[in-house]
């Protein structure tokens with residue numbers, strides 16, 4: 001299934017030693033000031049061109065590292081993934097989104113030792129980290145101040161014929177330095193086109209829900225088809241492998257019930273609905289489904305659907321008029337309908353005084369946020385130590401596996 005099991009979709013880089021950051025101590029826990037990076041090490045990517053500095057993010061498929069280009073001394077974000085499933089999607093999306101304000105610049109991509117790499121413009125802390133660093137949720141006026149930028153980015157992504165499909169706080173980040181009051185959109189691993197080659201909206205197709213459970217639209221939980229596959233005793237031989245692995249489960253040796261959760265493909269309205277949930281979450285408006293278990297079957301998805309629907313006008317979700325209105329607008333959109341982005345922005349418009357006085361930006365505009373690596377991730381990085389001889393056949397096997405994968409480039 002394309003959804004992320006974590007209901008929060010967050011990185012878990014919590015408290016950690018700051019041995020690589022010299023004095024003065026940063027005020028933001030885990031922060032790395034760009035002008036304070038002094039340590040260089042022997043971990044290199046891209047045939048030695050990029051020096052690894054620190055891990056700054058983690059996702060479902062790999063890590064994001066801060067690196068420095070030895071040719072230019074410029075820092076970059078390097079997204080490194082073992083699995084190539086979302087990689088091709090993401091590269092295609094970044095290529096289509098070149099030049100969009102609010103999407104990090106995409107510089108290059110390469111493969112090394114069975115891993116895929118994306119060299120990206122380095123941006124600052126994400127919205128989830130921002131809220132945590134503040135130690136409180138945002139005031140509504142603060143969150144609303146961000147809306148025009150968020151909608152503008154989303155509109156431009158849609159203008160290029162793509163739906164993002166994983167809108168959440170961790171996928172918005174502030175820029176660095178003089179760009180620190182600008183928002184950027186990250187993570188195009190689930191991004192997909194919604195227009196055909198003639199510019200027509202694609203027909204609604206079905207596939208497993210996509211996105212991060214906490215923020216995915218109600219529609220993504222609406223299972224519209226499921227398959228019940230009954231296998232007679234005589235058919236067993238054809239699926240011996242499956243049945244063998246299920247031997248320990250009572251009652252499965254006569255028939256196999258396979259439930260397929262499918263929903264309608266994401267379209268523009270789903271991105272907007274996820275944006276409303278993102279805004280609710282960064283303000284002090286709790287998401288009523290936050291404590292539900294991650295949905296693994298149709299019944300659980302329906303429970304999510306019901307609660308996210310919150311009645312026809314979303315009134316059972318929360319009583320904040322702006323969110324209610326925005327949700328109603330999302331619900332009123334047809335699958336292939338272009339949203340009225342300006343109208344959507346107006347729902348969250350601040351008055352003149354608020355617009356002039358409310359400011360939302362990181363306290364430390366030159367700092368990125370370090371993410372604690374797990375042991376296995378550190379071990380992976382050590383594969384890229386230039387002092388270490390690469391002799392392991394496992395690495396060659398990985399390469400072969402990757403090149404044979406359906407996503408491998410020609």
Ligand SMILES: Nc1ncnc2c1ncn2[C@@H]1O[C@H](COP(=O)(O)OP(=O)(O)OP(=O)(O)O)[C@@H](O)[C@H]1O
Nearest residue numbers: 057058059060061064077120121122123126170187
């Ligand atoms: N260009 C960048 N500059 C700075 N930090 C970044 C950049 N890209 C990603 N990050 C950091 O890394 C985190 C994870 O990145 P991203 O969401 O792209 O990875 P992912 O594997 O797709 O994650 P997930 O599975 O949670 O969606 C982001 O939340 C962000 O904090």
